[in-house]
Amino acid sequence: MDRLSEVFSALADPTRRAILARLAEGEATVNQIAEPFPISxxxxxxxxxxxxxxxxxxxxxxxxxxxxxxxxxxLREVADWVTGYQVFWEERYDQLSEYLKRIQKEH
Amino acid sequence: MDRLSEVFSALADPTRRAILARLAEGEATVNQIAEPFPISxxxxxxxxxxxxxxxxxxxxxxxxxxxxxxxxxxLREVADWVTGYQVFWEERYDQLSEYLKRIQKEH
DNA sequence: AGCATATTCAACCTAGAAGTTAATTAACCG
DNA sequence: CGGTTAATTAACTTCTAGGTTGAATATGCT
Incomplete structure (x- = not known):
């Protein structure tokens, strides 16, 4: 499994994202991490x-x-990957998209 | 399943990321998309x-x-989520981390 | 109508994800 | 040493992801 897939896959679980959020506040032991969760x-x-x-x-x-x-x-790798698509969600792109649609209709 | 988990999960597959890359170049039909892949x-x-x-x-x-x-x-939502961690991979943070370690040892 | 093309649906298989409980390992404490 | 706490490993269940093949659906072409 490639690195990026492994990272995305790890991030695809809300419990794991919550664990990362917890660790963003500082080091923690397994028990401390587990405490707020309803699972074993x-x-x-x-x-x-x-x-x-x-x-x-x-x-x-x-x-x-x-x-x-x-x-x-x-996460930096994720950020790098995703910013490759940034142009597609930016205003600029929507305008471009509209423009292209208009052009296409005119022909 | 929450939205972000669904998106991360979708991105966790290299074939699907390749499909997105293909579509970044423009619209495509299912057959066109499938063409380069060795699967059905x-x-x-x-x-x-x-x-x-x-x-x-x-x-x-x-x-x-x-x-x-x-x-x-x-993908914008992904970008928003991930930039919440940006401080943790930036230079600034490494320096902070070093600093905190040094302080801790001094006590 | 009848055939070809594009795509999806259905049934099935296999491997792995996410959880459980029970047992094990590792370190501290009295 | 014996007990307690922390964490992992093992064995098991259930569900789903990703793939297959074969049949069905939808549209265009002649």
């Missing part, structure tokens, strides 16, 4: 593994805790 | 349905053709 700790552990594989988090070791922290580097 | 037309048809459900393409009707065209609006 094991399920959270799996989500963390997915995020780690996608490069979105890194995990350290402190005694029996595995503090997680955000690594936003892959 | 039906599989492409399914991918298109996913993209349509995510709001990333729209489909018209011209005789027996269903021309597809890109709709980048959902």
């Amino acid at each position: 700790l094991q399920a959270i552990s799996k989500h963390l593994k997915v995020l780690e594989k996608a490069g979105l988090i890194t995990r350290g070791r402190e005694a029996q805790w595995r503090p997680c922290r955000l690594d936003a580097a892959p | 037309l039906q599989a492409i048809s399914k991918h298109l349905k996913v993209l349509e459900k995510a709001g990333l393409i729209t489909r018209g009707r011209e005789a027996q053709w269903r021309p597809c065209r890109l709709d980048a609006a959902p």
